[in-house]
Amino acid sequence: MVRVVLSGLAREFADGTHIGPIDLTLEDGELLALLGPSGSGKTTTLRMVAGFITPNHGTLTFDGANILDVPPRDRGIGMVLQSVALFPHMSVYQNIAFGLEVSGWSREKTINRVEALSDLLGIRNLLFRRTREISGGEAQRVALARALAKEPQLLLLDEPLSSLDPQLRETLQFEIRKIQKELGVTTLYVTHSQSEAFAISDRVAVLDNGVVSQVGAPEELYNRPKNEFVARFVGGGNIFAGEVVKSTEGEILIHANGWRFQVSGTSQSGSDVVFSVKPEDIRIGLGERPNALAVEVVSIIPLGGMHKIILQFGDRKVTSITQDEDLVRMLKENESSGVWFTFEPSSASLLKTD
Amino acid sequence: MRNGSTATYVIMALPLLLLMGFLVYPVLGVLILGLVVGPGSSFQEVMSSQVTHATLWFTFLQAAASTILAVVLGLPGAFLLARLEFKGKQAVRAAVILPFILPPIVVVVGFLRMFGSYGFVDSVAMALTGSTESVVNFAAGVPGIVLAHAFYNIPLVILLVSAALERLDPDIEDTAELLGASSIQSLRRIVLPHIMPSLLSAAILTFLFCFMSFPIVLALGQGRYMTLEVLIYYAFSSFDFGMTSSIAVIQILILMALAIAYTAAIRSDKRDAGQTSFIKTIPITELSAPGLLTGILYALLIGVIVVGPMIAVIDSAVFDPVTGQYTLKGFLHLLEVEGGLLPLTNSLFYATLATLFSVVMGIPLAYSLRSRSGLLSNSTSVMILLPLGVSSITIAYGLLRLIAVPTGWAANPWPLIIIAQTLIGVPFTARAIENSLRGIDPSLLEQADSLGANRLQKLFFVELPLLAPGILVGAAFAFAMAIGEMSATLFLKREQNVTLAVAIYENLGVRKFVEAGAASLLLLVVCFIAFLVIQRASESAFKGAI
Ligand SMILES: Nc1ncnc2c1ncn2[C@@H]1O[C@H](COP(=O)(O)OP(=O)(O)OP(=O)(O)O)[C@@H](O)[C@H]1O
Ligand SMILES: [Mg+2]
Numbered sequence: 053m054v055r056v057v058l059s060g061l062a063r064e065f066a067d068g069t070h071i072g073p074i075d076l077t078l079e080d081g082e083l084l085a086l087l088g089p090s091g092s093g094k095t096t097t098l099r100m101v102a103g104f105i106t107p108n109h110g111t112l113t114f115d116g117a118n119i120l121d122v123p124p125r126d127r128g129i130g131m132v133l134q135s136v137a138l139f140p141h142m143s144v145y146q147n148i149a150f151g152l153e154v155s156g157w158s159r160e161k162t163i164n165r166v167e168a169l170s171d172l173l174g175i176r177n178l179l180f181r182r183t184r185e186i187s188g189g190e191a192q193r194v195a196l197a198r199a200l201a202k203e204p205q206l207l208l209l210d211e212p213l214s215s216l217d218p219q220l221r222e223t224l225q226f227e228i229r230k231i232q233k234e235l236g237v238t239t240l241y242v243t244h245s246q247s248e249a250f251a252i253s254d255r256v257a258v259l260d261n262g263v264v265s266q267v268g269a270p271e272e273l274y275n276r277p278k279n280e281f282v283a284r285f286v287g288g289g290n291i292f293a294g295e296v297v298k299s300t301e302g303e304i305l306i307h308a309n310g311w312r313f314q315v316s317g318t319s320q321s322g323s324d325v326v327f328s329v330k331p332e333d334i335r336i337g338l339g340e341r342p343n344a345l346a347v348e349v350v351s352i353i354p355l356g357g358m359h360k361i362i363l364q365f366g367d368r369k370v371t372s373i374t375q376d377e378d379l380v381r382m383l384k385e386n387e388s389s390g391v392w393f394t395f396e397p398s399s400a401s402l403l404k405t406d
Numbered sequence: 407m408r409n410g411s412t413a414t415y416v417i418m419a420l421p422l423l424l425l426m427g428f429l430v431y432p433v434l435g436v437l438i439l440g441l442v443v444g445p446g447s448s449f450q451e452v453m454s455s456q457v458t459h460a461t462l463w464f465t466f467l468q469a470a471a472s473t474i475l476a477v478v479l480g481l482p483g484a485f486l487l488a489r490l491e492f493k494g495k496q497a498v499r500a501a502v503i504l505p506f507i508l509p510p511i512v513v514v515v516g517f518l519r520m521f522g523s524y525g526f527v528d529s530v531a532m533a534l535t536g537s538t539e540s541v542v543n544f545a546a547g548v549p550g551i552v553l554a555h556a557f558y559n560i561p562l563v564i565l566l567v568s569a570a571l572e573r574l575d576p577d578i579e580d581t582a583e584l585l586g587a588s589s590i591q592s593l594r595r596i597v598l599p600h601i602m603p604s605l606l607s608a609a610i611l612t613f614l615f616c617f618m619s620f621p622i623v624l625a626l627g628q629g630r631y632m633t634l635e636v637l638i639y640y641a642f643s644s645f646d647f648g649m650t651s652s653i654a655v656i657q658i659l660i661l662m663a664l665a666i667a668y669t670a671a672i673r674s675d676k677r678d679a680g681q682t683s684f685i686k687t688i689p690i691t692e693l694s695a696p697g698l699l700t701g702i703l704y705a706l707l708i709g710v711i712v713v714g715p716m717i718a719v720i721d722s723a724v725f726d727p728v729t730g731q732y733t734l735k736g737f738l739h740l741l742e743v744e745g746g747l748l749p750l751t752n753s754l755f756y757a758t759l760a761t762l763f764s765v766v767m768g769i770p771l772a773y774s775l776r777s778r779s780g781l782l783s784n785s786t787s788v789m790i791l792l793p794l795g796v797s798s799i800t801i802a803y804g805l806l807r808l809i810a811v812p813t814g815w816a817a818n819p820w821p822l823i824i825i826a827q828t829l830i831g832v833p834f835t836a837r838a839i840e841n842s843l844r845g846i847d848p849s850l851l852e853q854a855d856s857l858g859a860n861r862l863q864k865l866f867f868v869e870l871p872l873l874a875p876g877i878l879v880g881a882a883f884a885f886a887m888a889i890g891e892m893s894a895t896l897f898l899k900r901e902q903n904v905t906l907a908v909a910i911y912e913n914l915g916v917r918k919f920v921e922a923g924a925a926s927l928l929l930l931v932v933c934f935i936a937f938l939v940i941q942r943a944s945e946s947a948f949k950g951a952i
Contacts (some may be wrong), residue, residue, distance in 0.1 A: 100583060102580075104580055124580075124583055124584050125583055125585070125586045125587070126585060127584075130584070130694070131580075131581060131584050133577045133580075133581070135577045137575055137577035137578045137580075137581045139578060139595075139596060140578075140600075141599040141600065142570060142936075150585055151585030151586050151587075151588070153593075154582075154585065154586050154588070154591050155585045157588045168921070198581075198585070201585075202585065202586065302577075365654055399826075
């Protein structure tokens with residue numbers, strides 16, 4: 053459909069709030085999730101792409117052609133927003149047909165198109181309902197059908213599912229993904245939920261404070277976060293900071309919180325580093341063991357099939373996730389013997405510090 | 407008042423009974439009495455009379471013309487107020503309700519000075535044409551009536567429609583634009599349908615006010631133009647009670663139909679109400695040159711029609727058009743026992759008591775409105791709506807024949823004047839108090855409960871203080887309405903009951919213009935103070951009295 057390139061796109065608001073500069077590429081036909089906490093500038097970025105906010109700096113191209121001077125209605129964009137924004141005084145049919153009617157489609161073509169879309173989204177039976185007579189999930193489907201009606205080359209979705217209950221949200225994520233693949237429409241999907249971003253997208257761009265922190269496939273972000281922010285936001289990771297005391301071939305020894313950790317990677321001896329370890333890579337053991345780190349169990353939280361165990365390590369908490377039922381039982385019964393944790397040097401990711 | 411003890415029900419029922427006794431009974435009774443017993447013309451005679459036809463026709467036409475003018479001139483203002491960002495926007499928004507509480511007779515005085523012969527506008531026209539005689543007079547006859555009605559109702563249209571515009575979710579407009587709608591298409595298919603219910607209710611309300619307009623038509627119509635309301639007054643003055651009742655019945659039927667249409671319109675408006683997200687606004691600095699020019703011209707026009715007359719009132723208080731000189735004799739007249747002192751005392755006395763009663767009745771009525779009993783809340787809202795559908799002249803007519811005669815108050819009917827003014831004020835107090843009642847967090851009351859407060863302690867120490875702003879707003883409205891009330895008072899009063907509003911009208915009739923002007927300025931100031939009170943109090947409590 054279209055390849056979208058944002059380069060150095062930035063906007064400063066009257067009150068001094070600054071979003072950008074943002075560099076981001078949406079490959080033709082891919083679904084890119086824009087993930088970030090509230091206020092990180094997701095909506096602003098999306099609205100700059102749509103044309104409702106004019107950036108102060110940077111360029112925006114569709115298939116290499118500058119699009120900043122093109123008004124929103126001519127950009128070939130479909131959009132679905134969190135508020136759904138269905139036209140309240142129109143029926144479902146009229147909502148979907150609106151874009152076609154204002155662009156002068158013939159009646160017959162319009163009807164055919166609306167019917168095809170309503171079949172695709174399973175809302176054929178709702179076409180003649182008023183918009184206040186349909187449920188939240190149905191409204192999202194209608195909004196999606198309306199956005200797709202004019203066969204946009206780019207689809208912009210701003211937290212379209214955040215007002216729905218978790219179950220419905222999963223169903224619709226799946227459907228959106230399916231339809232998006234079927235149509236091959238390039239899609240920018242804004243969300244603040246890590247699980248949603250991972251479930252739906254080809255690639256994820258993590259936004260922090262108005263700038264892109266890291267872009268990559270979900271596994272890449274999860275396994276190899278580049279910085280502390282991504283590690284925390286995406287991986288729920290354990291972050292350790294310390295000083296390199298020994299650097300050998302491909303492995304370094306880090307002194308952190310009064311303990312020495314073996315970590316894969318290279319860094320100069322004497323430098324300060326930060327690294328993260330995912331909860332599932334933290335291994336917990338019981339009993340006497342030299343060279344292992346003694347900690348205390350703070351809490352054990354069942355997660356359905358797994359347990360999350362929170363440990364107190366010096367002045368910070370360390371989280372571990374385990375499926376080992378025996379270990380959990382032993383930890384619960386344990387009163388006297390020591391608890392320790394370790395991780396494989398290769399499971400730790402060295403992070404960029406700022 | 408959640409617990410259904412007998413005492414509570416008595417308190418809730420009392421104002422309803424009073425309204426039955428002093429509003430429903432006299433009005434219904436007098437209509438029947440007049441139709442059946444007369445004396446005077448029969449209903450058939452009235453219906454076939456030329457005067458009735460002409461008056462009915464004129465009432466409709468002037469109301470329609472006024473409504474169209476108010477809508478046409480109000481709509482751009484609504485858009486500008488909702489969409490434009492400029493310095494002092496908050497003040498403009500607040501000021502929009504000011505005309506609404508100004509007494510009609512004060513507006514008449516302002517209009518005469520602004521638009522009448524040798525008034526401000528005329529002076530400009532005379533200067534332009536080099537004439538020494540009056541060139542234009544917009545303050546007389548149909549133009550005067552329609553313009554004065556526009557003065558009241560342009561702000562009303564601006565108020566209601568701009569509020570609706572601000573409720574339009576900006577996402578909806580963005581979506582329409584992205585789907586390819588041009589601004590004209592978006593206006594026609596998205597924005598207009600959205601504001602339609604508000605526009606409709608503003609138009610119906612305007613039509614309703616103009617339809618039963620009395621002081622403005624009486625004073626500016628110069629006897630040549632009459633609305634039904636004026637005709638009722640004249641019929642009564644000539645003791646043709648058959649005609650009085652017949653015309654009143656016709657008027658009530660029409661007004662009731664309009665009042666019902668109005669409630670239907672606001673109901674459908676409420677249904678569409680979304681939350682106010684951040685509204686799409688344009689800073690005035692980003693307006694194009696033609697846009698800015700249009701905006702300025704519009705502001706000038708509104709300045710002339712709406713602001714002009716208020717300023718003209720100030721001038722008319724010191725300028726005597728008879729001698730062509732500036733003088734203080736209007737104010738001196740106000741202080742003379744033989745002159746303005748009695749009306750001033752009467753006005754303050756009546757308005758204060760009427761306000762007090764309106765508040766005392768308004769509190770239980772507000773609770774009834776919020777009551778979970780459908781019967782209670784519905785009958786209350788009908789009662790409160792009644793003064794909208796029954797004109798003040800009709801109320802006064804009922805009070806005079808069915809209350810004054812048996813009580814022997816006819817010779818000095820001051821209690822009736824207070825009753826009439828109370829009836830006019832009650833809808834405002836009840837609505838304003840209901841509004842702040844709605845804002846009270848129920849958990850606060852539960853907290854008081856859990857702390858062991860009894861019903862009465864809860865009412866006095868928790869609820870009433872929370873309601874105070876609402877009560878203040880309602881009281882200020884009621885006071886402004888009562889002190890400016892002229893129709894019912896003119897109808898009921900004897901020599902010793904003349905109020906300032908009535909005195910202004912009488913002074914105009916005998917060409918005592920400065921005397922009328924000084925009294926008008928006084929009323930203007932009083933109403934302006936009421937307006938400030940409303941603004942202050944409503945900042946914490948209340949949005950929109952109507
Ligand atoms: N018109 C504006 N004027 C000033 N500041 C603004 C404006 N619009 C957005 N901002 C600010 O820009 C920042 C980013 O806002 P944005 O709406 O893009 O965040 P978001 O990532 O979409 O957040 P959320 O998840 O809460 O929707 C916020 O701090 C916000 O307050
Ligand atoms: Mg957002």
